[in-house]
């Protein structure tokens with residue numbers, strides 16, 4: 086197949102770090118707008134095809150390699166329940182390790198604020214919320230889903246206004262909880278490790294240095310309680326683009342003993358990427374479609 090020839094060539098020049106989020110066969114309706122979801126059967130066929138040309142390792146092993154070309158690793162961000170309930174058997178069948186980057190606040194009762202955004206969208210409440218919200222200045226002509234994660238808009242403020250709005254609509258208690266929120270539900274499994282994705286998944290660069298240190302430190306404290314489970318020393322930057330973090334973020338993670346940052350720019354990885362003074366690993370999100378799911382063969386396309 087011609088497309089797999091691309092993969093073979095890619096393995097000669099690059100490493101491949103996959104980033105998945107949801108792994109539902111049947112997506113919950115409140116997530117239906119804008120969640121990156123790849124059903125487990127499709128994840129399986131993607132892993133099988135990539136595995137013909139790349140050697141699977143876990144992300145920390147890949148990140149420590151001076152020359153990671155021809156190696157691949159799998160990461161999941163946000164800790165959606167479907168990772169364990171639906172995708173884990175696929176990884177067991179293939180013997181492939183993966184790392185799940187968690188947001189500690191979800192284990193303290195918080196609901197993922199991006200899922201609140203998706204809920205407002207799926208209910209058709211966007212305009213109503215926009216006339217209700219205070220202290221948020223939306224840029225003209227940008228879609229709600231996009232501008233609410235803009236580094237120029239304080240994520241904390243958006244989250245607080247979403248809570249105030251959902252309380253006003255009387256849906257605040259009883260919001261759907263799609264992410265794992267109990268440590269007991271994080272399997273102790275030889276193929277699974279866990280990492281830090283920020284405490285609330287706020288845009289780090291929208292926070293001051295002290296709040297960034299809290300966001301890293303509080304989820305670091307949670308990871309320290311995961312007895313018997315392996316922990317990654319890479320920090321998965323919420324939203325994962327260069328503008329979503331800054332020098333304060335990398336100072337904070339370096340001080341906390343992290344190796345570097347994981348990005349989400351849909352690129353293949355090559356050794357030696359440094360951003361804001363630390364090592365960085367590029368990841369890409371396989372598309373939820375069976376034909377063409379890998380990025381262009383150029384590392385920095």
Ligand SMILES: [Zn+2]
Nearest residue numbers: 162163323324
């Ligand atoms: Zn995330």
